[in-house]
Amino acid sequence: MSGPRLVDRPDTFAALLAEVAGAPLLAIDTEAASFHRYLDRIYLIQLSTRDLTAVIDPLGVGSLDPIGALLADPSVEKVFHDADYDLRLFDKEFGFHASNLFDTRIAAQFLNEPGIGLGALLQKYFGITADKRFQRADWSARPLTGPMLEYAAGDTSQLCELRDILRQQLVGLGRMDWVTEELELTEGTRWTGSTAEPYAGFMRLKGAKALDRRSLALLRELYVWREELSSKLDRASFRVAGNEVLFQLAQHPVRSADELGRVRGIGRDTLERRGDDILAAIERGLAIPEAELPKVERTPRRVPDPEYEARLEALKRVRNRLAGEYQLAPGVLCPNGTLEAVARVVPGDLEALGELREVRRWQVREFGQALLDVLAAAPTT
Structure with a gap:
């Protein structure tokens, strides 16, 4: 070649x-x-x-x-x-x-x-x-x-x-x-990045959900500043300002260039070229009224379902045994997400099992009956 x-x-x-x-x-x-x-x-x-x-x-x-x-x-x-x-x-x-x-x-x-x-x-x-x-x-x-x-x-x-x-x-x-x-x-793989709210990702930063609401507002304003500048420069976000800098300023906001210059991660070049914009973002965060501060939306707790949990654990045990026989990683043979769908729907036959979006045809052929046997043996009320 x-x-x-x-x-x-x-x-x-x-x-x-x-x-x-x-x-x-x-x-x-x-x-x-x-x-x-x-x-x-x-x-x-x-x-x-x-x-x-x-x-x-x-x-x-x-x-x-x-x-x-x-x-x-x-x-x-x-x-x-x-x-x-x-x-x-x-x-x-x-x-x-x-x-x-x-x-x-x-x-x-x-x-x-x-x-x-x-x-x-x-x-x-x-x-x-x-x-x-x-x-x-x-x-x-x-x-x-x-x-x-x-x-x-x-x-x-x-x-x-x-x-x-x-x-x-x-x-x-x-x-x-x-x-x-x-x-x-x-073959059906497609780009799935959201463009509806391009700067809503501040909530996904590690540690964001542990912040109080004022700090969260400051983090949001600083995040928007960074993402807008990164987009304009076409430069990776962390090269503009690292997450640790954003969190430091969100939790301990500064009000002057002198204070900003003492923040770890803010170099002289950043201070001279971006300092005013950073301070403006902080001021915007501090000015947000209490009633309008962002808050973490808590996901409702899932209602316990002992029968579902029992079915799922039984399916996992069978899957793990089969994985050993096939000499494959359990997650390759049948991912947990697939087992969760089976445990939730409880299909009654192979045809119904194969209709589940998460289940592959080859899985139905290879061990579909073993999964159905688990469901049939599971206790119900």
Whole structure:
């Protein structure tokens, strides 16, 4: 296989597309820059066939519609490792959706591989030690260095062969149809980030729900200031101001530049360039009337249901026993969320079991009756 090449112009992109046309198998990966940038965006697309590897620069090649067409083409199998985030970004930024997938991470899970990360699999099957220097690289930066290109290419250069190895093992174990069903569901992966209230995330910060209402109001104003500035600069939020700084100011608000300058995490540059805006955010938080202060909405306590709990625990015991027999992690064989749905609905037969959204067809075939037997034996009032 030839070394990776950078495709960063419309003409070289067109040439690459001509080369891969008709290839039945393509390995694909993407690189974003969420450690550096505020907006989730694709800055590189790695593409490999069995014979070549290319690193595509979306900033230079023009329209990426041909990539969208390849992703959607059911006659071309697309190989990813942990496709979830890649598919979400393709959907968010371009509206691209994929069909005919193979995900080596999902395959590794159903083979009970001790390490399901790409690095672990490349080490096991190819003796390749992953280079970790660029795990948090700024892929939005240009120009890309040779070592960065090599690193990026390594994410797809072995994927086609790795797919062959894992697929053969799945077929041997009779689990390929299990994985095929999981992959069909993966095709429906979409971006789910909310845009309705872009700055409502302050409540999700660790420790926010423990604050008093005034501190929570201050945290909200500081959070909005940070997110608006981060969005404007397209810079990762923590690079503008860390959460610990926001909490410090929310719990111990300052009123002057001198006080602000003594806060740990507020450097001279931040004080000089952003100090007035930070103090203004604090003043807004302090000025909110008591009646309008935000408060933590408590989730109503779930009414205890001893019979449901008993069914769920019995289902878990059977699932755990089966996981040992199949030599799979319990959460791979049948996640707790699936068992919770079964325990809640109490289907009476295999057809009803298979109608549950959380239940897979292969699970019904493999151990559906065992789950129904548990429900039938569970005590009821």
